[in-house]
Amino acid sequence: MAHLTPTEAAPTAPERSGIMRWLSKLYIQVVIGVIIGTTLGFVAPDIAVTLKPLGDIFIRAIKVIVTPIIFLTIVVGIAAIGDMRKVANVGLKALIYFEIASTCALLIGMAVGNIWKFGSGINADPAELDAGAVSSYAQQGEDMTLIDFLINMVPKTFLEPFVTGQILPVLFVAVLFGLGLCKLGERAQPLVAMLDTAAHGLFGMVNIIMRAAPFAAAGAMAFTIGTYGFSTLLDLGQLVLAVYLVSALFVIFVLGFFLRLAGFNIFKVLAYFKDEIIIVFAATSAETMIPRSMQKLERLGVQKETVGLVIPTGFSFNMDGTAIYMTMAVLFLAHATNTDLTIMHQLTILFIMLFTSKGAAGVTGGGFIALAATMPAIGVLPVASLALLIGVDRFMAEIRAATNLASNIIATLVVGSWTGNVDKKRANAILNGEEVPDLPQQPVSAQAGADSSDAMGLAPAR
Incomplete structure (x- = not known):
């Protein structure tokens, strides 16, 4: 019998270790979880629906630390920079970008809905549909007005947004507190340093919780397929296919164009954040990956205060995935019920959705x-x-969540580039797969904040 020489046998161990390294990647584990969950939902739906708690527990665990991380990141970022004009510059440019991107999303969704007549032929009679099935959503929709949205930006108490998990009130409180620490100058340095340490501790918690992501993805997909089944998906397949296709093309071409203007490649950015996007897709909750996305954006070289302002604000004002879904869903319902929507009707829809798509932020089933x-x-x-x-x-909800996360990651890079708050050399090196050392943990400098505060007329009393 022929025997292998040591030279011939040697590749076996490295080959096995290569497979293990491949399986150790988080996105590979999550994809495997999604495949297992989908298969189980199809083969054994009764068992699959019982796995829903796996996804729910993971989402809850992440949401526990989302608002504290947002608060600490913004406060430390603003206090370290100490320049209110710079903060205002980032905030204003972010809002301008959000409106441009959201309007593009609404217009593209509306255009596709007019060209691709998905839903035609269903001939549904609204009088025969179960209105009670949507009564709870309709009631919440009636209570969600633009005025209420603006009022709710300001919390009733300091701690309320941390209890309710609403992002925009946390942003409001954090910006005010950060500016307040700027005014204190050097006296605030011990507190700012402590908050910075606490933020890194919370990011450590995120890394621990993320180990459960593959199980959460399996549970969430098993529940979805087991509950609704492929038959439901096939019945309304044209709408689902259209929303998925338009969302993907919107990210690649429209947001990719904005990203190219900022000096980055869309495919490299999506590859860098593939773990977060895949997990969000499976869990149907974009908020779960806010902490990790913020951490990775800072590692890319985006300044802390830009990340802290753009990402949280984006999840209230830059819901591109929700905008695409809403316009296409309205036209689907019009086609399905044989309702004729005039140009004026559609323009009215676009105008209203500029506000209602933002009012959905932070609400379960918001879209x-x-x-x-x-x-x-x-x-x-x-x-x-x-x-x-x-x-x-x-x-x-899966594609909405993934699109919303991707659009806000891209928004942070675009706004950061626009305001000069991105180390592009470092960012492109990391995106190209080069080995780049982690940024050193610099002590928070309150003196920089004091100097800037003096320039703004916010110097502390002496």
Whole structure:
């Protein structure tokens, strides 16, 4: 019998170690979890639906630390820079970018819905649909007005947003507190240093929780497929396919264009954040990956205060995935119920959705609720027709969440580049796969904040 020489046998061990290194990658583990969950949902739906707690527990665990991380990151970033004009510059340019991107998303969704007549031929009679199935969403939609949205930006108490988990009030409190520490100058240095240490401790918690992501992805996908099944997906397949296709092309071409202007490649950015996007897709909650996305953006070389302002604000004002879904869903319902929407109707829809798509922030099933808030304002489509979407909303929540996360990651890089707050040499080196040392943990300098505060007329009393 022929025997292998040591030279011939040697590659076996490295080959095995190479497979183990491949399997140790988080996104590979999550993809495997998604495949297992999907298969289980199809083969054994009764067992699959019982795995829902795996996804729910993971989302809860991450959400526990989302608001504290946002608060600490913004406070430390502003206090370390200490320049209110720089903060205002970043905030204003972020809002301008958000409006441009969201308007593009709405227009593209509306254009595709007019060209691709998905839903035609269903001939649904709204009078025969179950209005009770959407009554709770409609009620929440009626309560979600622009005025309420603006009022709710300001919390009733300091601690309220941390209890409720609302991002925008946390942003409001954090910016004020950060500016307040700027005014204190050097006296605030011990507190700012302590908050900075606490933030790194919370990021450590995120890294620990992320080890459970593959199990959460398996549980979430198993529940989705086991509950709704492939038959539901096939029944409304054209709408689902259209939303997925338009969302993917929007990110690649439209947001990719903005990213190219900022000096980055869309495919390299998506590859760098693939773990976060895949996990969000499976969990259907973009908020779960806010902490990790912020951490990786800072590692790319985006300044802390830019990351801290753009990411949280984006999840209230830059919901591109939700915007695409809403316009396409409205046109699907119009086609399905044989309702004729004039140009004026569609322009009215676009205008209303500029506000309702933002009012959905931080609400469970926010995209569906925002849609329920939009339809009564149009006055043409019956709210009961929303019952047609209930079965596939979970499937579309996946692409909404993934698109919203990707759009806000890209927004941070674009706004950071626009304001000169990105180390592009470092960022492109990391995106190209080069070995780049981690940024050193610099002590927070309150003196820089004091100097800037003097220049602004905010010097502390002496």
